[in-house]
Amino acid sequence: QAVLTQPASLSASPGALASLTCTLRSGVNVGTYSIYWYQQKPGSPPQYLMRYKSDSDKQGASGVPSRFSGSKDASANAGILLISGLQSDDEADYYCMIWYNSVVVFGGGTKLTVL
Amino acid sequence: EVQLVESGGGSVQPGGSLRLSCGASGFSFSTYVMHWVRQAPGQGLEWVSRISHDGTVTSYADSVKGRFTVSRDNARNTVYLQVNSLRAEDTAVYFCARDLNLEFFDYWGQGTLLTVSS
Numbered sequence: 001q002a003v004l005t006q007p008a009s010l011s012a013s014p015g016a017l018a019s020l021t022c023t024l025r026s027g028v029n030v031g032t033y034s035i036y037w038y039q040q041k042p043g044s045p046p047q048y049l050m051r052y053k054s055d056s057d058k059q060g061a062s063g064v065p066s067r068f069s070g071s072k073d074a075s076a077n078a079g080i081l082l083i084s085g086l087q088s089d090d091e092a093d094y095y096c097m098i099w100y101n102s103v104v105v106f107g108g109g110t111k112l113t114v115l
Numbered sequence: 116e117v118q119l120v121e122s123g124g125g126s127v128q129p130g131g132s133l134r135l136s137c138g139a140s141g142f143s144f145s146t147y148v149m150h151w152v153r154q155a156p157g158q159g160l161e162w163v164s165r166i167s168h169d170g171t172v173t174s175y176a177d178s179v180k181g182r183f184t185v186s187r188d189n190a191r192n193t194v195y196l197q198v199n200s201l202r203a204e205d206t207a208v209y210f211c212a213r214d215l216n217l218e219f220f221d222y223w224g225q226g227t228l229l230t231v232s233s
Contacts, residue, residue, distance in 0.1 A: 034218070036219045038160075038220075040160075044225075045210055045212075045223035045224065045225060045226060046160065046210075046223060047223075048219050048220060048221055051218065051219060061221075095159065095160050097160075099217070099218075103162065103165075103174060103176070104150065104162035104165070105162065106152075106159060106160040106161065106162060108159045109159040109160065
């Protein structure tokens with residue numbers, strides 16, 4: 001079982017709130033980790049969006065709109081990227097990442113479609 | 116302006132070797148940890164390797180351990196990935212990325228495509 005699991009795709013309407021989940025494998029406690037989020041558009045490298053560990057321990061990259069925020073669902077053992085007021089420009093692939101046993105692990109990515 | 120430019124990709128037969136390069140500019144290269152991340156066509160990101168700022172500490176994904184070697188030349192502001200014993204599943208765009216404080220990758224190159232095919 002993969003360390004990080006993301007749904008392959010998500011569709012949402014312009015102006016809506018999108019909730020992208022990143023579920024940690026059983027036994028890997030989401031509370032322990034900072035979850036990093038990247039956005040990747042076709043033909044471009046990924047771009048760092050933010051880090052979220054808790055409401056008191058988080059950081060967004062310079063220039064990332066406040067519409068992007070992070071959260072966790074401890075009951076689901078998952079990190080969450082929230083995008084409010086969806087815009088067509090938000091259509092992209094989104095990847096979560098953690099440092100696990102001193103190596104980097106990426107989730108499989110979620111393709112967000114805004115339609 | 117921070118720039119990372121990968122080169123050295125191409126088409127190689129299974130079992131072959133290649134050396135990928137990543138030239139850096141616009142920052143103090145010798146003070147940063149650097150990573151290689153790959154992305155197979157139409158697939159997600161896979162972390163490949165990491166090298167410390169001075170080149171003394173390296174780590175690898177299990178999928179490439181024993182076949183790939185990362186190194187750097189701080190005088191030339193370049194990080195390398197020597198890829199040996201190549202397999203079809205190594206076909207991917209290989210990105211180099213700068214590590215900020217062993218946290219996240221704040222700058223990425225545009226990538227270089229490695230295709231392993233007979």
